Amino acid sequence: MNETSCFHCGLPVPAGSQHSVVIDGAERPMCCPGCEAVAGAIVAGGLDNFYRFRDTPNQRPEGDDPRDTRWDAFDLPELQQQFVRDWQGGGDSGLRMASLLVGGITCAACVWLIEKHLGALDGVDRVSVNASTQRAQIVFDPEVVQPSQLFAELARVGYRPAAATAANSEELIQQERRAALRRLGVAGLGTMQVMMFAIALYFGEATGIDAQLERYFRWVSLLVATPVVLYAARPFFSAAWRSLRSRHLSMDVPVSLAIGLAYAASFYATVFETGDVYFESISMFTFFLLLGRTVEMRARHRAGLASGGLAQLLPLTATRLEGGEARPVPVAALAAGDCIVLRPGDTVPADGEVIEGSSGVDESLLNGESALQQKTVGSRVYAGSVNGDSTLEVRVTAAGQSTRLSAIERLVEQAQLEKPQQVALADRIAGGFVAVVLLAAAAAFAFWWQVAPERAFWIALSVLVVTCPCALSLATPAALAAATLRLQQLGLLVAGGHLLETLPRLTRVVFDKTGTLTRGEPRILEIQLLRDGWTEQRVRDVAAALESRSNHPLARAFRPWFNKLQARHLVIHTGCGIEGQVDGVGYRIGRPDFAVTEPAEQPVGEGQWLLLGDDSGAVAWIGLGDQLRASASAAISRLRTSGLALELLSGDQSAEVARLAKLVGVDEYRAGVSPEEKLERLRSLQAGGDRVLMVGDGLNDVPVLSGADASVAMLSAADLAQSRADAILLNGDLRVLPDALELAARSRRIIRQNLTWALGYNALALPLAVCGLVPPWVAALGMSASSLIVVLNALRLSRWTSRHHVAGDIIPMAAQTAR
Known part of the structure; x- marks a missing residue:
């Protein structure tokens, strides 16, 4: 392509055109704003590999308005291969599923907003948003709606959509982490600095302070608190604006009102030298909320960084036979009918049939069987398995999206779409509470405007501050953060935000055998x-x-x-x-x-x-x-004592499954179970009313880990299995599982205590503030004290210990073995 041709569509570039896009480190000419917008979207979406692999130039977008073509690149079939696939859950309906990353998700209200907004579009069959991974899966009819419309609608409601590729996932995580740390740092430094001036103002008001010095402290406090409000607290204002636009009252609405009005009142009091200032309360409030959200973000990122998809199990290249010579080629270039060579230790890149040689193949990631499967001429081999001790020649029968590995990935996505959605208790209360607070503040302002206009604003502000849902906002995340930290110290890394809420409601635990109950x-x-x-x-x-x-x-x-x-x-x-x-x-x-x-x-x-x-x-x-793990029998005994039903599902075909089940005390067991059968069994249990915890290890457990109400993967499991699980067992000690159930039950009690205190405090303080009996500075102290009580109560979870003794990990008994 010469320099005067558009890099995107290939048409001539008009003389004097200034349109260009930097692709692969070089500035590429574009013929019009449309091509520039489409190419820019491709590069910004991390999909610039598209230009390396395309065979012909693209069509020029219709129209020259970049706003109309901002997302059009994602309608190209070549790009859709990376994040759109056929939806298997609808039979032959022609539906497709898009996997998108959505930047800007902060809470359960964001999930609600996205699902409701996209679900209302014509042609969208279902929407599932995972707040932990910030991933949206959208099943849609391509005859009615295109991916570009999905991107545009997400952007219209204030989110940052991107194709769900591995590169985009890591980039989104890094961006979110850096932004959160910057905001937390600004809020923390601001809080420390402004508190020093606030102490001087508090004591000065009680003992007397020079007026000029008081003005100085106020102006310095204003300068320090301004970056906290305008930068660190910006996510609260953005989320509140989104919720108001969608006509949904989230917790961020009164939080933003309290911060904004308190800042405005303090700004007014500082400039006009009248009234009180609340810069320290604003900064501290913002810091505590950001700290809770940052802890939650870090927990889900630990799992998110390990999630790269099933494609990472495949090699980048394969050895293909061409004219009797073995040549390395990209795995993406393989097609049905190609002949490939598998040397000992090679990962099988595609499904195929052995045409020469015999060898043992490790298929444990696919079927859970620990022993090598012997393959001879005519035997089938599957992508993702590992060749053992001899060289094989294989004829490819299925590659890419047609392999068994891709079928398991589709099972995973289908299970994730149907995963039960857990909503925090505070968010369920928030809608009504927020409405009551706003109405009370408005009513107080209207009443006092008639009685004493000079007091109306300050009393309304006192109502908002004293009943500001800081304690209510912290009630759940503070307890969850403390419990999550304690579980990590015990050896269970929590990756799913709903886990602690789900554990106390479980009725059944399903175990895998190899690598889970055994070492x-x-x-x-x-x-x-x-x-x-x-x-x-x-x-x-x-x-x-x-x-x-x-x-x-x-x-x-x-x-x-x-x-x-x-x-x-x-x-x-x-x-x-x-x-x-x-x-x-x-x-x-x-x-x-x-x-x-x-x-x-x-x-x-x-x-x-x-x-x-x-x-x-x-x-x-x-x-x-x-x-057998030393902790298996004790853990299962404690789980049974707690009233849970227990079951063993294994891909192993041997009689060891029955013997092991009897040895550890599991009455229900099934051997030789495929991934499809495991998922089918899970769904039948859930249809019967069971809430299931799945504990597994290996790729064949991934669909069930995704579809279970709660799931735990062993640290030795494949990265993919870990990333799909709600928690990862770090030390291999299964006795952590009943510990987690006990701690989750205690966490639920602490959350209810916090919510009871927060609501009780607000119920008591609200009428006092409306009556004008609580000045703003007392309201600020009351809000801070209420929040402190909630945090201290939650911190009790960080010191929780089980009543049961924890010991070693190996049973040195030949009789207690499993295969």
Whole structure:
């Protein structure tokens, strides 16, 4: 494309045109404002890779008004591939689903506003907004409404929409974090400085102060408080304006009124040297509210940064066979019918069928099965699984959006859309309370305007300040922040804001097996010697030497003894075992009929048994298994005692599921359950009235983690599973789960105490303020004291301890194993 052609549409650029956009670090010419706006939207949306991969120039947008084409770029099919997909929940309805990031979400009222506003558009079937991840999922009819209209409507109500790509997600998080810290810093510094002057003014009023010095302190306080109001408190004013435009009274309305009117009154009192000033109350109020919101933001960002989508499980490139030669190509270039090579350790980039070779493939992320699945000619392999010990040639049968991995992603999105929406108790009370406060202030002003006009404004201000919902605003977030911090200290990282509200209402807990109730790591459980002159240590060393170059998961059981002996001439027999020489002697380890010609009788016991043999016969039986977590039995016992129903769902096909369920005391269990069947079981439980907590590990648990009322992922789980869960168990101690239930119940009691105090205080203070018995400075002290009581009561949760003793993590008993 030459320099006189429009970089976007390819048409000639008129002489003297000043339209251009910086793309890939270079300034690209544009022929008109329309192309400039569309290209600018593509770059601003983090989708500039579009220009690298397109085959032909785009069509020129109709019209030259940039305002009409601001979001038109998102209607391009090439861009929609990155954030729009077919909606599977509606059958053949032709519906599609767009995943958008929405900047500017601050509370549950924002979620309500977005869902109501977009839900009212023609062609929009359903809308689900997650305040924790700031992600909106919108199911729409492309024949009626286009993505550009969704972007435009979100922008019209004051939010910042963007396509939900990994780059955009991280950028949004970083922008929000930096802005929150800047505002909190300004509010904190302002509060500290203005409080020093406020103390002088308080004591001066009581003991006497020089008038000139008083004016000086007031003017300095005004200068310090102004950035707090105009910059740090700006999110409250913006949210209040949005709620008023949507005809919905949120908590931000009286908060903004109180800050704005108190600042205006203080400004008036300072300039005209009359009345009282409240700069310290304004700054402190703003700081406390921002602090609570910042703590909440940090908690959800810990999960948000780990969320990159299922696509991150795939490699960037694959090895494709072209004319008998192996060449690396981008995974996006693979298509059905291509032949690819998978070497040991490679991640499978697409679904396919083995056409040459045999190998074990680790599909644990997809089906929960810990053992390698043996693949031979004709076997199916799936994207996201990992090739084990031998090279395979595979013919691609499905790539991109057609793979099983993408099907699981669609299940995740469908489950998230149907996830129960939790609304904070304070927000449910706020609408009526806010209306009462505003009406009371207006009524007080009208009454006193007739009786004593000079007192009307100050009494109305006293009503707003004394009943300002600071305590009510802090009642829930302060308790949740303290409980969240305490749970993190106990080993549970909370990522979903609704978790603490949901936990006390649960009726059932569903567990995964591998990596959840068990440690997810094979270990040597028992060695039975079959020949004199051998010791268990010698058996471990020889076996470790043979397994040292194997990619099989069971080889990890011998890792502590690697490099003690060296093996030579190693040969891996897929599905059978390994042979090699150690100290000049030939050995075999694996299946009994592979290790020796006439194997001895296999021991009776749980776990998987390998036989070590040499040319003279069998040497020893080695029992391997996955150890049960030491905390599993105690945790399940406490959960059962609390009245919860317990269930085990596992992708493992072995009889170990039934044995493990009986061992830990779980009556209901299901083995060999696919991701689809897990989600179906969850929905049937919820349809029957159960509120379900899912505890899982691995990709096959992700749809259920997303769809459950509450969910917990183990720290060892895939990043994707962690990001979809409401909490992450950091230390592997399952006894934290019943601790979390106890703490959540106590948190709910604290929240109710805070709300009772806040509402009771306001109910008592409101009539006194309306009657003119509470001067503004007393109202400010009362508001601060009320908020302090709420915060101190909430801080009791940070010192909460369970009555149950917490101990180690491993049960060193061979009988307590699981596979």
